[in-house]
Amino acid sequence: MKVLLIEDEPGLVSVITRGLTVAGMEVSVAADGLMGLDMALNHQFDIILLDIMLPGMNGVQVCKEVRKQNDVVPILMLTALSSTENIVTGLNSGADDYLAKPFQFAELEARIRTLVRRSKAASTPKSVVSIAGLEVDTVSKLVKRNGNGISLTATEYNLLEYFVKNQNMVLSRIQILENVWDIDFNMGTNVVDVYVNYLRKKVDNGYDTKLIHTVFGMGYIFKEDKGDEITN
Numbered sequence: 001m002k003v004l005l006i007e008d009e010p011g012l013v014s015v016i017t018r019g020l021t022v023a024g025m026e027v028s029v030a031a032d033g034l035m036g037l038d039m040a041l042n043h044q045f046d047i048i049l050l051d052i053m054l055p056g057m058n059g060v061q062v063c064k065e066v067r068k069q070n071d072v073v074p075i076l077m078l079t080a081l082s083s084t085e086n087i088v089t090g091l092n093s094g095a096d097d098y099l100a101k102p103f104q105f106a107e108l109e110a111r112i113r114t115l116v117r118r119s120k121a122a123s124t125p126k127s128v129v130s131i132a133g134l135e136v137d138t139v140s141k142l143v144k145r146n147g148n149g150i151s152l153t154a155t156e157y158n159l160l161e162y163f164v165k166n167q168n169m170v171l172s173r174i175q176i177l178e179n180v181w182d183i184d185f186n187m188g189t190n191v192v193d194v195y196v197n198y199l200r201k202k203v204d205n206g207y208d209t210k211l212i213h214t215v216f217g218m219g220y221i222f223k224e225d226k227g228d229e230i231t232n
Contacts, residue, residue, distance in 0.1 A: 004039055006059070008031050034056040076115060079101065087191060088194055094154050097115060134211060196220060
């Protein structure tokens with residue numbers, strides 16, 4: 001497994017590089033954002049570990065530039081900025097997951113293996129899923145509704161695909177965190193609600209038939225329904 005680590009803290013670079021090498025991974029290191037972007041665009045990696053606070057170009061900018069040319073490689077943000085706003089900013093730039101500093105190396109390794117495994121699984125050919133005029137091509141990652149293309153960020157697409165694969169099922173916020181962000185605990189943030197609102201604006205706004213519904217006190221359900229909300 002080839003890993004690109006874009007990080008400017010020498011001590012952390014040493015610890016991560018040593019640990020991942022022992023775990024059988026090949027690690028390449030960039031000490032600033034510009035160097036990291038160049039390596040990410042000109043070499044093939046299985047995953048990118050990206051610090052947010054970097055000299056030259058910050059991690060959010062690097063992530064956005066990478067996503068313009070590569071929407072497949074998993075990107076794991078490493079950040080000491082763990083507020084909801086910063087988390088959402090990082091994820092909205094195209095990152096697949098985040099890990100707040102300081103962290104346990106075992107968790108870092110687990111996140112890496114999970115993201116790479118999910119990325120490889122996503123490359124397996126699957127059929128186009130259709131519901132109420134919405135078409136989700138899980139191979140090309142293209143989304144349309146009534147023939148109109150819908151542009152989604154990587155995280156928005158992952159959320160939509162999870163909804164589509166679990167139609168007519170009430171999904172709690174914890175379930176969504178675990179399956180879309182690979183986070184197995186409640187962060188105490190509204191990240192899920194923020195992204196559901198993003199997705200609603202792109203998938204449901206302007207259409208009579210709504211697909212994403214709130215189940216008060218429980219979470220969300222993805223189903224074809226004329227109503228805007230479902231209440232208990």
